[in-house]
Amino acid sequence: MAALKLKTNIDRLVGNVTIPGDKSISHRSVMFGSIAHGETIVTNFLPGDDCLSTISCFRKLGVTIEEADNHLRISGNGFEGLSEPTEVMDVGNSGTTIRLLMGILAGRPFHSTLVGDASIGKRPMTRVTVPLSQMGAKLDGRKNGDFTPISIRGGHLQPIQYELPVASAQVKSAIILAGLQADGISTIIEPAETRDHTERMIRQFGGEITKDNQTIRVKGGQKLTASTIHVPGDISSAAFFLVAGAIIPESEIVLKNVGLNPTRTGIIEVMKQMGAKLDVPETMNNDFEPSGDLIIKTSNLKATVVEGNLIPRLIDEIPIIALLATQAEGTTIIKDAEELKVKETNRIDTVVLELRKLGANIEATEDGMIIHGKTKLTGGKVSSHGDHRIGMMLAIAALLCENPVELEQPDAISVSYPNFFEHLNNLIR
Ligand code: SPQ
Secondary structure (H helix, E strand, O other), X not given: OOOEEEOOOOOOEXXXXXXXXXXXXXXXXXXXXXXXXXXXXXXXXXXXHHHHHHHHHHHHOOOEEEEEOOEEEEEEEOHHHOOOOOOOEEOOOOHHHHHHHHHHHOOOOOEEEEEOOOOHHHOOOHHHHHHHHHHOOEEEEHHHHOEEEEEEEOOOEOOOEEEOOOOOHHHHHHHHHHHOOEOOEEEEEOOOOOOOHHHHHHHHXXXXXXXXXXXXXXXXXXXXXXXXXXXXXXXXXXXXHHXXXXXXXXXXXXXXXXXXXXXXXXXXXXXXXXXXXXXXXXXXXXXXXXEEEEEEEOOOOEOOEEOHHHHHHOHHHHHHHHHHHHOOEEEEEEOOOHHHHHOOOOHHHHHHHHHXXXXXXXXXXXXXXXXXXXXXXXXXXXXXXXXXXXXXXHHHHHHHOOOOEEEEOHHHHHHOOOOHHHHHHHHEO
């Protein structure tokens, strides 16, 4: 797609946005619907490119999935219902698809191959292939099993006791999904709490999983039963409008139906710490995943430090938090976030490179970034580098720019938010 001229010099943002379905929960709804017994109905499914890749992989594994108007009907026949694919499975740009799928395929007695796009080809996979191999699956890939294409011959699995070397929900989830197929109880210890959507899904599908501080235990051989899943809005998508509402003058935005799972709400804590006028509901819709409406108003912001156990609770929001920090008084420090280097792009480098082009005073560190605020943003030619979160962050940054801004590779945004520009344009006054 050609470069896109972004809207600049915006006076106000006012109105409501109904935030589309959560990407992490949408992926998992397809996966659990496929490995459970019976017909699962999913509503408010996110039809982003990543989640469509997950659907395509499960269809290749023989699962019937009907799709209409963000609703899915999945006919699951248990783990045993999955069959050997005749074709390579393509996960596109989606790290969640490939890593969680490896956990499922580790226990299946057949061969399969997983590929993805150029970005997936650079993301590390040994973090998943190593524990799954210890459980008894045979996995291999380029560079000693670290990179795609990944080939898997699954089979009989032993339970594992595994201390995660990095705080990663994808690694944890892959081991849980393999653990559901192992002979006994698997134990996983997290260095810091990460998103718990997989654990919640297991309970929603009638299974059992326990959590004691950061130790998770799951028993193999459980039968999961089909369920009805309503996917709440994605707080990682809402984050772009939360920041936009806080930094554009005279703004007030109501964000409807936002998922408020406490393992994902780090952005709310950071924004409040920075002085944002952000209203959070006292009572939430208490489905298996809590959700509610958020209201953000233009705010006077001050710098902060973002670090430690908070990082996994806002890891995907760091690009937009960096932009927020350019509009806060003082120096904001983001640290303990080395994991940013192995996302769709190296998000430390891409955030710093692109925000500097717009005039921000920001520098990269080994494990994060330092941002000096408050700076005027100017304009220029920027790129998403094929990373949806970098693309959306730059579109919000452009709203403040005095000069024209052109975004290269804007199509990456459809990975997690296909109607992002439509929602943004509706708020511009
Ligand atoms: O799925 P993918 O490509 O890894 O997507 C990202 C994103 O920005 O949307 C990360 F690049 O989200 C991950 C997130 O960073 C989604 C996720 C999940 O659904 O379990 C967990 C996080 O990754 P990790 O590696 O920390 O477990």
